[in-house]
Amino acid sequence: MNGASTGEVRTAPRTQDQTQIPKLLRKTLFTVLVAGGTWVLTSVLNQDKNQVWQLTVSVVLGGAALIIQYLVEFEQRLETMESGHKKRIREMKDSLAEHNAQMRAAVDESFAKINDATELFSQVDRSVLRSDGVTRLARKYTQVGEHGSEIVKTFAQEEIGRLASLMESLSNGSADCPGENHDWLIDLTTCARKTVYATSTSVDRDFWFSEPANRYLKAQEEAIKQRGVEVRRLFLVSRPEERTESLERLCDRHREFGIDARIAVRSLLPPRAQVTPLNDFILFDGELSYETEPDVEIVPAKTLLKMTRQHVEERVSRFNVLWEATEPGGPDSEPEPSTASG
Template identity: 85%
Template sequence: MSGASTGDAGAVPQREEQRISKLLRKTLLTVVVAAGTYVLTNVLDQDKNQVWQLTVSVVLGGAALIIQYLVEFEQRLEAMEASQKKRIREMRDSLASHHEQMRRAVDESFSKINDATELFSQVDRSVLRSDGVTRLARKYTQVGEHGSELVKTFAQEEIGRLASLMESLSNGSADCPGENHDWLIDLTTCAKETVYATSTSVDRDFWFSEPANRYLKAQERAIKQRGVVVRRLFLVSRPEDRTPSLEQLCERHREFGIDARIAVRALLPPPAQVTPLNDFIVFDGELSYETEPDVEVMPAKTTLKMTREHVAERINRFTVLWEATEPADPEPEPQPTVTSG
């Protein structure tokens, strides 16, 4: 048996006892008033008229009983009125709270709708393609509906990473730890005009890896399919650093259609010798992809920089080094045309 039913069963006898107790009090008070009246009239009435004494006693006793019921009725009426006022006040407060919650929920829903509408309106007005954003949003919701908890968490992390990248790109600079080969290949795929790159000893081991092979094939497609001009300078400090393996590496790049040269800093003209040597790639004269080495001379950080001044400085640095370096196979000078006299 539940505690609630036990409490209800105990409340019924209690209310019954209270009702009997009130009835006894009313009865006793009525009897006391009637008896007192009878005694008083007996003392005052010298004629000892029993009928008159009993009549007065009964009338006053009945009046006392009626007055008690009237007082109790007024108390009950006041209690009921107070209870109704309290209930009405609680209902009014509850309705006001419910109305406020509904209004807040409706406002939040409309706010989300407005935000989504404004967001997609901005996407439609943007010069960027909007179909990818729409497809991303749709597939992200489908992952949330059908994916496991691990997949959902992974999707959230990837969305957060992508959002951080977009935010960084909008600010003109983005970076990530290590060397980002995906950025490198994707940027090559997006290039339409030029790719100017330098290569130092920091990334020398990269050229013998699988991502390097994909990178070179992406450059080959850019050259053959879109007519992109790809130039690469292999930078070394001393003549003895120009090894046969480096010559072979440079020749391999030329096989992909890349205009590759080796620049020995010690043999360059004085203006080119003071030019700092580091790894960077400028795509279409608009974005510079750069790697920063750690203490072990390994790529520790990749940075994308799009500010006009920085990109212009990188183009100028590459141009100085490129113009100071002789091509591998110089084109023969055109011979003057001999005309018959």
């Protein structure tokens, strides 16, 4: 169906030539009117009836009217172009200002990150800690981010977050983690340079028959032989009947690694040692205390690292009291085997 049958009225778009014709026609008609009016006026004013003069004046004024129309149109177009040009300049200025602000913000953010990184690595360099490990960690972490899979990236982020939390805790003087952390135990033994003083209660008896215990004993043996670290261990029991043959064999095994191991029976200790609570702790170089907290089933439920001066000094004093009360020949001990190292 066509437009006529449906009642629709369709208007063809007006082309540029069609819009130009009315303007030209208006200019022509206005020019003819001016020329005609001039001819009529000069006919009235010219008493000599000089038609040449009349025609000349009519043509001149008609031409002047036509020129004035074009000048007015040119001025309008010029004003339109000028306003459009000003608008484009204003938009360009606004765009440049916005772009400049974005670039400035990006540059400021980049320089802030650079300053933070520079300040961070400057602090690392000024620190008494070794900085090569931090640099290697940062470099390898970025490489994991570039080439690792999503699960590897997530795992790396979790490990970095855990390490950052540990560093934050250590800077505050204490750290903890669920369960018994054997990695901390072995790493601290590897780091010890002077002494390792430890107590061992029934809470960790099963630990000595595990694979981490073998690595722990070997780390202590290495510390004794290679760095001259003095390692002492007190096996604490409450009653004499708890000093079993298996505990004696365990104590002898420790001596085979060069550890000065002894057994302390709480009920046989002098009064000044009996008031000392019995629990598991390990003192590294007299500066850090590694401790475990048992749960209701007497299983290590939490590991603590404490570095506060007052706490470590209290642990050192407690260990010395117990150690002095269990010297060979004391009331609570039987003569030690000849294989004892001191």
